Amino acid sequence: MQIAKVIGTVVSTQKNRKFEGAKLMLVQPLNIDDTPRGNALLAVDGVGAGVDEKVLVVLEGRAAGEALGRKGAPVDAAIIGIIDTITID
Amino acid sequence: MQLARVIGDVVMSHKDENLAGIKLLLVQPLTPEREPAGRPLVAVDSVGAGVGEEVFFVRGKEASFPFYPAEPPVDAGIVGIVDRWDLG
Numbered sequence: 001m002q003i004a005k006v007i008g009t010v011v012s013t014q015k016n017r018k019f020e021g022a023k024l025m026l027v028q029p030l031n032i033d034d035t036p037r038g039n040a041l042l043a044v045d046g047v048g049a050g051v052d053e054k055v056l057v058v059l060e061g062r063a064a065g066e067a068l069g070r071k072g073a074p075v076d077a078a079i080i081g082i083i084d085t086i087t088i089d
Numbered sequence: 090m091q092l093a094r095v096i097g098d099v100v101m102s103h104k105d106e107n108l109a110g111i112k113l114l115l116v117q118p119l120t121p122e123r124e125p126a127g128r129p130l131v132a133v134d135s136v137g138a139g140v141g142e143e144v145f146f147v148r149g150k151e152a153s154f155p156f157y158p159a160e161p162p163v164d165a166g167i168v169g170i171v172d173r174w175d176l177g
Contacts, residue, residue, distance in 0.1 A: 008121060008176040010092075012145065014136055015169030016155050024090075024145070026121055026174060039118070039126045042090035042145050051177030061151035074135075074147045074154040074168045077090060 003083065004029045004057045006049050010042055018073035025049060025079060027057055032088065043077040044068050056081040090145045091126070092119045092171065095138050099131050107161040114138060114167060116146060121176055132165040143171040 008026035012019070023045040029037045046067040049055050058064055058080050065071065067078035097115035101108070112134040118126040132146045135155035144167045146152075152166030153159075 006177070008174050010145065010174040011172040012169040013172055016135060018154075019169060024169075026092075026176070039091070040121050042092065061147075061149045065151070072154050072157060074151045074166060075090065076147045076149050076151055 001080070002029050002057045002059055003032075003086070004043075004055055004079075005034075006051050006053050006055055006079070007040060008051060016074055018068075018070050018075075019044070022068060025051075027055065027077075027079065029057070030054070032086075041077055043079050044073075044075050045079045047079055047081055049079050049082050054083040055079045056083055090147050090168070092121065092174070093117055093132075093144055093146055093167075094119055094123075095140050095142050095144060095167075096129060097140060105162055107159055108133075108163075111156065111161055111163075114140075116144065116165075116167065119143070121174065130165055132167050133161065133163045134167045136167055136170055138167045138170050145169045145171055
Protein backbone atom coordinates (compact mmCIF):
# COMPACT_ATOMS: atom_id res chain seq x y z
CA MET A 1 0.00 0.00 0.00
CA GLN A 2 1.03 3.60 -0.47
CA ILE A 3 0.72 6.58 1.85
CA ALA A 4 -0.82 9.54 0.03
CA LYS A 5 -2.53 12.85 0.55
CA VAL A 6 -5.91 13.68 -0.93
CA ILE A 7 -5.40 16.80 -3.06
CA GLY A 8 -8.64 17.09 -5.00
CA THR A 9 -11.85 15.61 -6.33
CA VAL A 10 -12.78 14.57 -9.86
CA VAL A 11 -16.17 14.94 -11.52
CA SER A 12 -17.08 12.64 -14.40
CA THR A 13 -20.56 12.19 -15.84
CA GLN A 14 -19.78 9.85 -18.71
CA LYS A 15 -18.01 6.87 -17.16
CA ASN A 16 -18.12 3.15 -16.75
CA ARG A 17 -21.31 2.24 -14.87
CA LYS A 18 -19.34 0.47 -12.13
CA PHE A 19 -18.18 3.93 -11.02
CA GLU A 20 -21.69 5.23 -10.47
CA GLY A 21 -22.03 6.68 -6.99
CA ALA A 22 -18.34 6.21 -6.25
CA LYS A 23 -16.22 9.15 -5.14
CA LEU A 24 -13.14 9.77 -7.27
CA MET A 25 -10.28 11.48 -5.50
CA LEU A 26 -6.98 12.87 -6.74
CA VAL A 27 -4.24 11.63 -4.43
CA GLN A 28 -0.56 12.53 -4.30
CA PRO A 29 1.68 9.67 -3.15
CA LEU A 30 4.05 10.73 -0.37
CA ASN A 31 7.48 9.74 0.81
CA ILE A 32 7.89 8.89 4.46
CA ASP A 33 8.97 12.52 5.09
CA ASP A 34 5.71 13.78 3.49
CA THR A 35 7.40 15.05 0.30
CA PRO A 36 5.57 14.21 -2.96
CA ARG A 37 6.58 10.98 -4.67
CA GLY A 38 5.79 10.58 -8.35
CA ASN A 39 2.65 11.70 -10.13
CA ALA A 40 -0.75 12.28 -8.63
CA LEU A 41 -3.29 9.58 -9.45
CA LEU A 42 -7.00 8.89 -9.14
CA ALA A 43 -8.36 6.54 -6.53
CA VAL A 44 -11.89 5.52 -5.68
CA ASP A 45 -12.79 6.33 -2.10
CA GLY A 46 -14.17 3.54 0.01
CA VAL A 47 -13.94 5.24 3.39
CA GLY A 48 -15.22 8.83 3.12
CA ALA A 49 -11.87 10.61 2.92
CA GLY A 50 -11.65 14.36 2.37
CA VAL A 51 -9.25 16.81 0.77
CA ASP A 52 -6.01 17.33 2.74
CA GLU A 53 -6.33 14.06 4.64
CA LYS A 54 -3.51 11.54 4.70
CA VAL A 55 -4.73 8.17 3.51
CA LEU A 56 -3.66 4.65 2.68
CA VAL A 57 -4.10 3.70 -0.96
CA VAL A 58 -4.05 0.22 -2.44
CA LEU A 59 -2.53 0.13 -5.94
CA GLU A 60 -3.78 -3.14 -7.35
CA GLY A 61 -6.88 -3.92 -9.32
CA ARG A 62 -8.43 -6.80 -7.46
CA ALA A 63 -7.95 -5.20 -4.06
CA ALA A 64 -9.27 -1.87 -5.31
CA GLY A 65 -12.39 -3.58 -6.67
CA GLU A 66 -12.96 -5.24 -3.31
CA ALA A 67 -12.54 -1.92 -1.50
CA LEU A 68 -15.17 -0.45 -3.79
CA GLY A 69 -17.37 -3.48 -3.11
CA ARG A 70 -18.06 -4.10 -6.79
CA LYS A 71 -16.93 -7.15 -8.68
CA GLY A 72 -15.57 -6.53 -12.13
CA ALA A 73 -15.02 -2.81 -11.63
CA PRO A 74 -12.29 -1.42 -13.90
CA VAL A 75 -10.30 0.20 -11.09
CA ASP A 76 -6.64 0.03 -10.09
CA ALA A 77 -6.45 2.23 -7.00
CA ALA A 78 -8.62 2.73 -3.92
CA ILE A 79 -8.42 4.61 -0.64
CA ILE A 80 -8.77 2.02 2.12
CA GLY A 81 -8.19 4.12 5.24
CA ILE A 82 -7.57 7.54 6.73
CA ILE A 83 -4.26 7.64 8.60
CA ASP A 84 -4.28 8.97 12.15
CA THR A 85 -0.60 8.68 12.92
CA ILE A 86 2.54 7.04 11.61
CA THR A 87 5.26 6.23 14.10
CA ILE A 88 8.79 5.50 12.94
CA ASP A 89 11.18 4.01 15.48
CA MET B 90 -6.26 5.56 -12.42
CA GLN B 91 -4.65 8.58 -14.05
CA LEU B 92 -5.79 11.77 -15.70
CA ALA B 93 -4.96 12.04 -19.40
CA ARG B 94 -5.78 13.86 -22.59
CA VAL B 95 -6.73 11.97 -25.74
CA ILE B 96 -4.21 13.05 -28.38
CA GLY B 97 -4.85 10.63 -31.22
CA ASP B 98 -6.22 7.33 -32.37
CA VAL B 99 -4.70 4.07 -33.53
CA VAL B 100 -6.04 1.89 -36.33
CA MET B 101 -5.01 -1.74 -36.76
CA SER B 102 -6.34 -4.10 -39.39
CA HIS B 103 -4.34 -7.15 -38.37
CA LYS B 104 -4.82 -7.76 -34.64
CA ASP B 105 -5.79 -10.16 -31.89
CA GLU B 106 -9.33 -11.37 -32.56
CA ASN B 107 -10.42 -10.22 -29.09
CA LEU B 108 -9.67 -6.65 -30.10
CA ALA B 109 -12.29 -6.71 -32.85
CA GLY B 110 -14.51 -3.64 -32.68
CA ILE B 111 -12.56 -2.04 -29.83
CA LYS B 112 -11.40 1.55 -30.27
CA LEU B 113 -7.76 2.34 -29.50
CA LEU B 114 -6.76 5.87 -28.51
CA LEU B 115 -3.44 7.53 -27.84
CA VAL B 116 -3.46 9.26 -24.46
CA GLN B 117 -1.03 11.63 -22.77
CA PRO B 118 -1.10 11.25 -18.97
CA LEU B 119 -1.49 14.60 -17.19
CA THR B 120 -0.58 16.09 -13.85
CA PRO B 121 -3.39 17.89 -11.97
CA GLU B 122 -1.83 21.10 -13.41
CA ARG B 123 -2.41 19.74 -16.95
CA GLU B 124 1.28 19.23 -17.65
CA PRO B 125 2.36 16.04 -19.44
CA ALA B 126 3.21 13.28 -16.96
CA GLY B 127 5.44 10.74 -18.65
CA ARG B 128 5.08 9.29 -22.12
CA PRO B 129 1.92 8.86 -24.19
CA LEU B 130 0.46 5.38 -24.37
CA VAL B 131 -2.29 3.51 -26.16
CA ALA B 132 -5.50 2.75 -24.25
CA VAL B 133 -8.73 1.03 -25.25
CA ASP B 134 -11.88 3.12 -25.04
CA SER B 135 -15.20 1.97 -23.60
CA VAL B 136 -16.86 5.31 -22.89
CA GLY B 137 -16.90 7.04 -26.28
CA ALA B 138 -13.97 9.39 -25.70
CA GLY B 139 -12.57 11.50 -28.53
CA VAL B 140 -9.46 13.43 -29.41
CA GLY B 141 -8.95 16.52 -27.25
CA GLU B 142 -11.02 15.26 -24.32
CA GLU B 143 -9.73 14.88 -20.78
CA VAL B 144 -10.29 11.38 -19.47
CA PHE B 145 -9.17 8.98 -16.80
CA PHE B 146 -7.79 5.56 -17.54
CA VAL B 147 -7.12 2.38 -15.60
CA ARG B 148 -3.97 0.30 -15.86
CA GLY B 149 -3.67 -3.47 -15.71
CA LYS B 150 -5.94 -6.38 -16.48
CA GLU B 151 -8.87 -4.37 -15.15
CA ALA B 152 -8.73 -2.39 -18.42
CA SER B 153 -10.42 -5.39 -20.06
CA PHE B 154 -13.35 -5.52 -17.60
CA PRO B 155 -15.68 -3.14 -19.48
CA PHE B 156 -15.66 -5.61 -22.38
CA TYR B 157 -16.74 -8.61 -20.29
CA PRO B 158 -17.33 -11.42 -21.23
CA ALA B 159 -14.77 -10.67 -23.96
CA GLU B 160 -11.24 -10.56 -22.61
CA PRO B 161 -9.17 -8.35 -24.88
CA PRO B 162 -5.41 -8.55 -24.15
CA VAL B 163 -4.97 -4.96 -22.98
CA ASP B 164 -3.26 -3.16 -20.09
CA ALA B 165 -4.73 0.35 -20.24
CA GLY B 166 -8.31 1.49 -20.76
CA ILE B 167 -10.22 4.79 -20.67
CA VAL B 168 -13.07 4.37 -18.18
CA GLY B 169 -14.38 7.92 -17.84
CA ILE B 170 -14.53 11.33 -19.47
CA VAL B 171 -13.65 14.03 -16.96
CA ASP B 172 -15.99 17.02 -16.60
CA ARG B 173 -13.62 18.79 -14.21
CA TRP B 174 -11.39 18.35 -11.24
CA ASP B 175 -11.07 20.58 -8.20
CA LEU B 176 -7.89 20.90 -6.20
CA GLY B 177 -8.26 21.46 -2.48
